[in-house]
Amino acid sequence: MEKIAIVTDSTADLPLSYYEEHNVEMVPLIVRFGEEAFKDWVDLGPKKFYKRMRGTDVLPKTSQPSVAEFTEVYEKVATEAERIVSIHLSSELSGTVQAAEMASEMVDIPVKVIDAKMASLGTGLIVNAAVKAREAGLSAEEVIETAERATKKIKIVFMVGTLKYLHLGGRIGKAQALVGSMLSIKPILTLEDGIVVPYKKVKGIKKAYAEMKQFFLDNLTGQGDLHIGFAHADCPEGLQKLKETIEGETAKAASVMESEIGCVIGTYVGPDSFAVVFYED
Amino acid sequence: MIPSISGSDIPRLVEVSLRALKNQQNEINKLNVFPVPDGDTGTNLVLTMQAMSEEIAKSSDKSMGGLAKALTFGALMGARGNAGVILSQIIRGMCETIDSNDAVSSSDLVEAMQNAVKVAYQAVRKPVEGTMLTVIKDATTAALSIQKQNLDIDVFLEKVLSEARHSLERTPDLLPVLKEAGVVDAGGYGLVVIGEGLLAALKGQELQKTHIDFVPSVGEGEEINLEFKYCTEFLLRGDDLNAEELQQELELWGDSVMVVGSGELSRVHVHSNHPGKILEIAVDLGSLSNVRVNNMEEQAEERSRMLSTAAKKETGIVAVASGGGVKKILASLGVDKIVDGGQGMNPSTAEILEAVEESSADRVLILPNNKNITLAAQTAVKESKKEAAVVQSQSIIEAFSALLAYDPQESIKANLEAMEEAASGVKTGEITLAVRDSKSKVGKIKKDDYIGLFDHEIKVVSKSLRATAKALVDAMLDEDDETITLLSGADVSIKEAEDTKKAISKKYPDLEIELHAGGQPLYHLLIGLE
Numbered sequence: 001m002e003k004i005a006i007v008t009d010s011t012a013d014l015p016l017s018y019y020e021e022h023n024v025e026m027v028p029l030i031v032r033f034g035e036e037a038f039k040d041w042v043d044l045g046p047k048k049f050y051k052r053m054r055g056t057d058v059l060p061k062t063s064q065p066s067v068a069e070f071t072e073v074y075e076k077v078a079t080e081a082e083r084i085v086s087i088h089l090s091s092e093l094s095g096t097v098q099a100a101e102m103a104s105e106m107v108d109i110p111v112k113v114i115d116a117k118m119a120s121l122g123t124g125l126i127v128n129a130a131v132k133a134r135e136a137g138l139s140a141e142e143v144i145e146t147a148e149r150a151t152k153k154i155k156i157v158f159m160v161g162t163l164k165y166l167h168l169g170g171r172i173g174k175a176q177a178l179v180g181s182m183l184s185i186k187p188i189l190t191l192e193d194g195i196v197v198p199y200k201k202v203k204g205i206k207k208a209y210a211e212m213k214q215f216f217l218d219n220l221t222g223q224g225d226l227h228i229g230f231a232h233a234d235c236p237e238g239l240q241k242l243k244e245t246i247e248g249e250t251a252k253a254a255s256v257m258e259s260e261i262g263c264v265i266g267t268y269v270g271p272d273s274f275a276v277v278f279y280e281d
Numbered sequence: 282m283i284p285s286i287s288g289s290d291i292p293r294l295v296e297v298s299l300r301a302l303k304n305q306q307n308e309i310n311k312l313n314v315f316p317v318p319d320g321d322t323g324t325n326l327v328l329t330m331q332a333m334s335e336e337i338a339k340s341s342d343k344s345m346g347g348l349a350k351a352l353t354f355g356a357l358m359g360a361r362g363n364a365g366v367i368l369s370q371i372i373r374g375m376c377e378t379i380d381s382n383d384a385v386s387s388s389d390l391v392e393a394m395q396n397a398v399k400v401a402y403q404a405v406r407k408p409v410e411g412t413m414l415t416v417i418k419d420a421t422t423a424a425l426s427i428q429k430q431n432l433d434i435d436v437f438l439e440k441v442l443s444e445a446r447h448s449l450e451r452t453p454d455l456l457p458v459l460k461e462a463g464v465v466d467a468g469g470y471g472l473v474v475i476g477e478g479l480l481a482a483l484k485g486q487e488l489q490k491t492h493i494d495f496v497p498s499v500g501e502g503e504e505i506n507l508e509f510k511y512c513t514e515f516l517l518r519g520d521d522l523n524a525e526e527l528q529q530e531l532e533l534w535g536d537s538v539m540v541v542g543s544g545e546l547s548r549v550h551v552h553s554n555h556p557g558k559i560l561e562i563a564v565d566l567g568s569l570s571n572v573r574v575n576n577m578e579e580q581a582e583e584r585s586r587m588l589s590t591a592a593k594k595e596t597g598i599v600a601v602a603s604g605g606g607v608k609k610i611l612a613s614l615g616v617d618k619i620v621d622g623g624q625g626m627n628p629s630t631a632e633i634l635e636a637v638e639e640s641s642a643d644r645v646l647i648l649p650n651n652k653n654i655t656l657a658a659q660t661a662v663k664e665s666k667k668e669a670a671v672v673q674s675q676s677i678i679e680a681f682s683a684l685l686a687y688d689p690q691e692s693i694k695a696n697l698e699a700m701e702e703a704a705s706g707v708k709t710g711e712i713t714l715a716v717r718d719s720k721s722k723v724g725k726i727k728k729d730d731y732i733g734l735f736d737h738e739i740k741v742v743s744k745s746l747r748a749t750a751k752a753l754v755d756a757m758l759d760e761d762d763e764t765i766t767l768l769s770g771a772d773v774s775i776k777e778a779e780d781t782k783k784a785i786s787k788k789y790p791d792l793e794i795e796l797h798a799g800g801q802p803l804y805h806l807l808i809g810l811e
Contacts (some may be wrong), residue, residue, distance in 0.1 A: 061454070067426065095447045102440065105427060170453075182610065184764050184795045185685060201685045203811060204764035204793050 004140050005081035006130050007073060009065065009096050010040035011089040012123040013231055013262045022131045025073050029089075029096065031263040032061045038263065046260040050234035050271045059168055062264045064096045070103030078109040083140040087114045087127050087147055090194030093171065093268075112144050116151055117194035120265045121229035121257060122277040126150045128257065129227070129281070146281075150227075153279040156191050157199060157215040159208050161235070161272025163187050169268040171196045188212060205238070209245040216246055216276060224280040225254035232274035233261040239274040246276070253278075283435045283483050285384040288345040290483070292337055295352075298478030299330045301488035305474050310584065312467035315412065315458050316363060316537050317507060317552065319577040320584025322467035325362030329369060330475070332359020345383055349376035357542050361514060361573070364468035366539045366550050367401055367413055371472075373541075374400030387437035391428045394421040394441075404541045406528065411456025413468035419448035420476070438480045445473050509535045509552040512575040513559045517547045519567025527566065534558055552577070595690055597642025600680055601628055601649050601658070604771060604801030607677055614684035616648070617641060623677075624803055627654050633661040637669055644693050645669040646700070648680045668693055672700050676709040677801070678766060678809035708762075710735045710753045710808035712746065731805065746773070750781045750806055751788055757810050758789075765792050766809035768799030773806065781806065 008014075010028040019026045028039035033052065038044035040062075053060065074084055086104070091097040097115045104111035116123040126147050133146040166172045166189075186208035188199045200211050220226070228250060232239035239258075243250065250256055261269060286294070302309075302323070309323030336355025337348050353376045356369035374397030379385050385393070398418050402408050423444030427437065449469045453460035474488070481488040513535075517527075524540040524547060531538045535553025542548050551559050556574045563569055597617040602608055603626065608619050618636035622628035637645045645667050649658040652675050662669040670693050674680045683700035691699075711734045715726045721739040726732060733741035733753035741752040754765065765785065769778035775798065782796045799807060 095450070098443060098447060102423065102426070102444070105430065105440070182614075182681065182766070182795060182797070184766070184793050203682065203685065203766075206763045206793075 001137070002083050002140050003081040004134050004143055005077035005084045006127065006134065006143075007077065007084055007086040007100075008123060008127045009088050009100075010042070010262055011094070011096070011119060011264050012087070012127050013041075013120040013259050013265060014124045014127065015259055016041060018124075022128075024127060024131060025077055027065045027069055027073050027100075029065060029094070029264045030063045031267060032063070034058060040264045041262050044263050046234065046262055046266065049263040049266055053266065054234075054271055059165075060263070060267045062267050064094050064099055067099050067102045067106070070100050071106050074103055074107040074109060074111055078107065082109065084109055084111040085114065085130055085140070085144055085147060086111055087116055087123060087130060089119055089123055090117045090191065091115045092117070092194035093119060093196070112140075114144070114147055114151060115194070116154075118151070118154055118156060118191060118277070120156075120261050120275060120277070121231040121259050122154055122156045122191070122275075124231075124259065125154060125227055125229045125257065125277055125279065128255070149281060150279050153281060154277060155215075155219045155279065156275055156277045157188060157212050158190070158269065158273060158275035159186055159188050159212065159238070160269050161233075162270055165268055165270035166196060171268050172198070188215070190215065205241075209242055212242060212276065213245050216249065216278065219278075220249070221280055226252060226280050227255045227257075227278060228253045229257040229259070229277040230275070231259045231261050231277075233266050233269055234271040235274050238272065242274060242276060282433050284433050285386040285389075286434055286483070287384045288343055288348055291345070291348045291352075292334075294479050294482045295330070295334050295337060297482035297487060298475045299327070299334050301474050301478030301481065302327050302330055302471060304488070305470075309467050309471050309474070312464045312470055313584065314462045314464055315409075315456060315466065317509075317512075317577050317581065318462075318584055319512070319575070319580035321362055321575070321580055322364045322471060325365040326368060326468070326471040326475075328361045329356060329359045329365035332356065333372065335359075345379065345385070349379055352376050357546065357548050358516065358571070360541075360548050360550075362512065363537055363539070363550065364413060364471060366541055366548060367404065367468065368472070368475075369548065370401040370404040370541055371397040371413075371417055374398070385434070387424075387432050387434050388428055390434065390437065391421070391424045394424050397421070404539055406532070406538060409456065411452040411454070411459060412466050413472045415452060415455060416445050416448045416466070416469035416472050420445040435480065435483050438476070438483065442473065442476050442480060445476055449473050507578055507581065509537075510554055510576060510578050511556045512537075512550070512552055512577050513556040513573070514548070514550045515560070515563065515572040516570045517549055517563050517567050518545065518570070519547075520545070522547050522566060527563070530562055531559060534562075595642060596644045596646060596687075596693060596696055597640040597689070598684070598687065599633065599636045599640060599645055599647045601633070601647075601651065601654050602677060602680070602801075604768075604799045606798040606800040607768065610797060610799075611677075611680065611684070614681065615687055615689060616684070622651075622654060623801065624651055624653070626802075627651075627657060630657045630660040630664070633658055634664055637661055637665045637667060640667075642689075643667055646687075646693060646696055647671045648674045648683060650674050650677050650680050670697055672697060672704065674700075674704045676711075676807065677768065677799070678707055678709040678807055679704040681766065681809065682707040682811065707809050707811040708735070708757050710740075710757050710806075710810065711804050712749050712753060712806040712808070713804050715742075746777060746805055747781045747784045750808065751784055753808060754785055754789070754810070757808070759810075762810050763793060764809075764811055765789075765794045766807075767794065767796040768801065768804075768807040768809075769796065770805040770807075771800050771802050778806075 007025040100113045129150040130147040133143040306323035310320045313322040333355035336351040340351035356372040360366045360369035375393040378393045378396045452466040521544045528540045537552040539550040599618045600616045601622045603623045617640045647658045658671045683704040686699035686703035715730045731749040733749045740756040743749040
């Protein structure tokens, strides 16, 4: 049986303990406040990050891992594995996939780089799908197939506290960032083919939950096991209410994961944001 | 599988790249903000490359070496603008190392690129990162990292270009002026297009379109204020020209100074306010030709005009409103033009029509925000040359909700449907002062009593604003309502408004309440409930 290594990056927003428990290699992206640089999740966790973000007008900046960081990790795992499956943040949002691909050409071990076309726990769920497939003793091809299937099926819907960060970070256009000065307007967004797309804008948080639930129900097919992930950016209460809103469906899920949105994704969505990701397989 | 490039490939490579560049010339011009937003980078790169193409057509020596010389010479002769001169130096650098080879493999190309980086950086006195220099440098670094794999040249180029594109996308992070303008570097973009043209040509294809999609934003009434106004360029022939000395002398008179070429033939490029002086200095050293002086201020204004037409929204919004706070909120929600008016102050058809015509969009939706204004708005629609329509909004509160569903990229029809549906989901309550004594269903009204209106009916009469507001919310409230929007009028103090808000939120702790100083006349308080 071929030994398979699974690699992802920090924007999968899985807690560090996950990587250890499930033997997954994580390559961190970098977040910067001025001159200070931190490895996402490794040097700076979500709690401290949002505290800092709320306390400053200076926008943090992020950067993707270098090709060399990927080759290093690939070479390290190559001592124990014969194949690598490397799952990463949407190529539409970051050059991480590109760096991984370049690195994959420079190492001797075969590497399959998968563009998750997702962000945050969306990538995390796909990583988890690969992990479960590996634990079930599936072949490398089957592990890859499982992850790719999840990539095709997975959906995300998220609410941001403000569109400011997505706009300033260049992830949505000026026209799409129109929300005005009214605080009760809640922007709800999704990812389509890895690109941030506004879904609805509603007034009032309760409507926001209702719209997110609607998105969720509209995208359920009832085919296969349901896997759900919840993540929040310094907004546990908001996430809790969202969970309650779709409690009925969550009860039927084969797996439910929960995490926080890390520094790099947090740079673009800002605090007071939360997301639900899901797929059926 | 294309293992290498031979001399006979060169004319076609240049031709396809040139065509690709021409196709995107305008896009590149629009991106041009650095060092001067004169919007000519695309044109300059095309002209530079055109000269290269002409020179190789003329060349009788069709060997790789002969063509390399022709390319270098053509680029030098034809180089225009900053980007053109830098391109000519990249070409020169590459040609220097490949001129003795018959076929160029991927590892020859790596060597050529390394030399190109060296030569191009040397040509610019103070290299600025975030420009085409950075793009060629990053691409070369990527090329080096895959050199040992001995890839076929097409596969190799594909990978190098992928990094070049990423490098281009990073240029706004390196050069703040690009970030502010919301663009990537124009010269860098041109370089990527040329590279992609080369790759397409190698594969026997044409380049369709480079897929970096950046729409430059144009600052409202962007002020164009250039330190140096004239771009001065020429060829200088002499014996043993000292480029370094000339460069230093010219720098006293301007910036973006580049002197490139050889001791016998140099190309000079300067931005200055004294083009005459520049030519005087040069004419003492040798003979001038191809002299060109451009007024960059005019070019920059032209670029700005071009962009503001390009920045048009597909569907714009004209709204009728009064009150400073109300107008501010409307503008923040995407309204382009506001016509003064409201209850008791109906604007004329002409005023609405004027706003529709002045909107930057070709298609316009009008939010009358009052039943009495709908007709004037509909007449304006009929008279307008633009495609226009009226959203049936009967209050400012409805306008806010309608605007949440507004999408500037969508058609009139789609917007109309979504916006009217959104507007119908909100209830509007109005509080005003009685102007005289009268009677109502809810009792007698004394002059200066507050009256609360909902559904065109008086629901509350009271001496206090707070009590009227609470009772009116009571009358309006349904069980599925979640949010209350309060807009305080021009005659209401901040404290009064805050107290009213507090009173309502105390009574309805589950509702989300938001208060804005609307500043509207007539209505002391507008209440939105949904």
